[in-house]
Amino acid sequence: MKIKHHMSDELLMAYAAAELPEAFNLVIAAHLSMCDECRARSMAFDALGGAVIEDSTCDMSAGSLETCLARIGAMSQTDAPLARRQDSVLPAPLMDYVGGGVDSVKWRPLGMGVRQAILRTGDKGASARLLYIPAGASMPDHGHNGLELTLVLQGAFRDEADRFARGDVEIADASVEHTPVAEAGEACICLVATQGSLKFTALLPRLAQPFFRI
Amino acid sequence: MFDAIAPQKAYATVNPRLYAAGDRCMTPKKGNLRLTADAEQIDWSALVFRVRDDQDKVAFAALFRHFAPRVKAFLMKSGASEALAEECAQDVMATLWQKARLFDAERASVATWVFTIARNRRIDALRKSRRPEPEELPWGPEPEPDQAEVLEAQQETERLGTALAQLPLKQRVLIERAYFGDLSHSEIAAETGLPLGTIKSRIRLALERLRHQMDVKATDK
Numbered sequence: 001m002k003i004k005h006h007m008s009d010e011l012l013m014a015y016a017a018a019e020l021p022e023a024f025n026l027v028i029a030a031h032l033s034m035c036d037e038c039r040a041r042s043m044a045f046d047a048l049g050g051a052v053i054e055d056s057t058c059d060m061s062a063g064s065l066e067t068c069l070a071r072i073g074a075m076s077q078t079d080a081p082l083a084r085r086q087d088s089v090l091p092a093p094l095m096d097y098v099g100g101g102v103d104s105v106k107w108r109p110l111g112m113g114v115r116q117a118i119l120r121t122g123d124k125g126a127s128a129r130l131l132y133i134p135a136g137a138s139m140p141d142h143g144h145n146g147l148e149l150t151l152v153l154q155g156a157f158r159d160e161a162d163r164f165a166r167g168d169v170e171i172a173d174a175s176v177e178h179t180p181v182a183e184a185g186e187a188c189i190c191l192v193a194t195q196g197s198l199k200f201t202a203l204l205p206r207l208a209q210p211f212f213r214i
Numbered sequence: 215m216f217d218a219i220a221p222q223k224a225y226a227t228v229n230p231r232l233y234a235a236g237d238r239c240m241t242p243k244k245g246n247l248r249l250t251a252d253a254e255q256i257d258w259s260a261l262v263f264r265v266r267d268d269q270d271k272v273a274f275a276a277l278f279r280h281f282a283p284r285v286k287a288f289l290m291k292s293g294a295s296e297a298l299a300e301e302c303a304q305d306v307m308a309t310l311w312q313k314a315r316l317f318d319a320e321r322a323s324v325a326t327w328v329f330t331i332a333r334n335r336r337i338d339a340l341r342k343s344r345r346p347e348p349e350e351l352p353w354g355p356e357p358e359p360d361q362a363e364v365l366e367a368q369q370e371t372e373r374l375g376t377a378l379a380q381l382p383l384k385q386r387v388l389i390e391r392a393y394f395g396d397l398s399h400s401e402i403a404a405e406t407g408l409p410l411g412t413i414k415s416r417i418r419l420a421l422e423r424l425r426h427q428m429d430v431k432a433t434d435k
Contacts, residue, residue, distance in 0.1 A: 009418070010418075017333070017392055017395045018334075018336065018337050018395060019342075019392070020343065025344065030346075042348075046330055048374055048378070048393070048424070050322070050323055050325035050371045050374070051375040051377075051378050052288070052329070052378070052389070053281075053284050054375050055375065055378065056284065058290065060283050060286060064303075064304060065278050067304060068282070068307050069271065069274070072308050072311045093347065097346075122343060122344055
């Protein structure tokens with residue numbers, strides 16, 4: 001698997017600083033699970049955080065170390081790490097949200113064979129969902145109010161800009177209006193995080209929007 | 215206009231070398247605070263291993279004296295009150311003790327690892343968005359890590375620190391503020407009157423410069 005479309009520095013730095021909505025954090029965590037190159041870049045941004053932390057200091061309260069040692073004395077041992085679960089489509093961070101592998105996804109039909117599953121994330125400003133697009137089918141034409149990240153988990157899609165296959169991430173801002181089409185052969189499954197809500201350009205999907213929560 | 219924001223936060227910067235020398239004097243224990251000959255720096259990883267293997271409180275005290283005040287300063291700059299920052303810094307250090315066996319010295323310096331613990335503590339304390347972690351790599355930390363790799367990870371953080379300090383002030387302040395997470399880009403834009411595009415391009419320039427510095431120094435070795 002050769003990943004061609006990667007995360008931007010801006011997003012990786014914001015992820016390192018924990019400054020993104022949960023929906024975007026999830027897409028980045030999923031991408032890093034599949035992309036060694038971005039994982040290495042992400043670790044470099046953590047190292048930059050280490051350098052920032054080294055840069056300034058202040059006074060601790062009196063008796064701080066003793067308080068801390070007393071706290072350590074009262075702690076129980078850490079639990080053993082959970083057994084690793086594996087899925088051929090969903091990387092581990094995504095399995096936590098779905099509650100299992102790709103077979104556990106609770107799809108809802110969107111029409112024309114397209115299905116989606118909204119994932120429960122804590123923030124108001126952004127949402128995450130899985131999309132299932134049958135081979136050869138297209139997503140409704142849409143633009144968005146803000147940033148949208150689309151990570152391919154299975155199959156591939158093309159839009160006006162390029163081709164995106166498993167592991168690739170498409171970063172689209174509000175100016176992008178695109179019509180992704182799944183390639184022939186295999187259904188395309190994507191993880192999509194969207195800031196604000198999607199704006200469909202055709203009349204009918206726009207009417208359906210509140211109903212389907214996209 | 216943007217420079218006006220810098221002095222609001224007093225940066226009590228301590229020369230890490232002086233600080234390290236102080237720690238060394240305070241922990242005279244059979245020479246196993248190993249120093250690297252060229253850098254005159256404490257091998258923080260070795261101290262974490264002593265905490266991991268021997269629950270060594272002297273080693274922990276040295277780590278605490280160095281990192282706890284830095285974590286506290288980081289959290290205060292992130293918007294925590296002094297009392298909250300103090301408590302969280304203690305939590306972070308207690309987590310370091312508790313999770314010492316998860317520290318992978320070949321992949322990260324102690325400073326980097328402490329940063330990641332502090333970041334996660336800040337998410338809880340300041341009710342930030344949940345931040346899922348990537349899938350763990352199939353290999354965990356080595357019980358006997360390769361010393362060259364360990365040294366490399368620590369030196370990388372030190373080189374990054376030097377490169378960060380050498381950035382033009384305007385760029386460095388933006389990078390640091392991004393990590394303190396006290397303001398989003400658009401809030402910084404509103405506060406400073408700088409267009410969002412200028413902030414983004416300044417951060418981009420800073421990252422390019424850091425990358426360049428790291429490349430130059432890596433080939434110098």
